[in-house]
Amino acid sequence: MSYVGIVLISHSAKIAEGTKELIRQVMKDIPLETAGGTDENEIGTSIEKISAAIDQANQGMGVLLFYDLGSAKMNAEMAIELAERDDVKLVEAPIVEGSYVAAVESGMGKQLADVYDAVIRSFPEKK
Structure with missing residues (x-):
């Protein structure tokens, strides 16, 4: 069975990996990828990491992207443009709680x- 994929985008690889670990405690089968930190493993985000995570998470059902801070959102938006797909959506919800609900x-x-x-219904204040 295919599932909607999830990408966790954080300035910190540890935050992204920790969120993934939390989700994996209850949801083992869904495609779940991280894009944490820069290409040099520093604090920040990477369009290349986000794009690769989108490709890995997409099983044909689409992908939802969750992010932590503003520049992560900008890089996610750029990665979506580069992907040239209509089945990748950026979600305005808390990264931990939102991605958990999505999973x-x-x-x-x-x-x-x-x-x-x-x-979105779970976090109406983020609209």
Whole structure:
């Protein structure tokens, strides 16, 4: 079975990996990738890491991107443009809580739009 993929984008590789570890405690089968830190493993983000994570997470059901800070959002938006796909969406929700909700919804076999909507409904203050 294919699932909606999730990419965790953080300025810190440790934050991205820690969030992935938390999600993996309950959702083992969904495609879940991290893009934490720069290419030099410093604090920051990398369009190349984000693009690679999108490719790895996409099983044909689309991918949701979660980010921590403003420049991560900018790099995520650029990676989406470079991907030239219409099945990659940036989500305005807290990275830990939002990606957790998305993982549970994805694990139920829901479509991209339904997973996205479930996350947005869970965090209406982020709209």
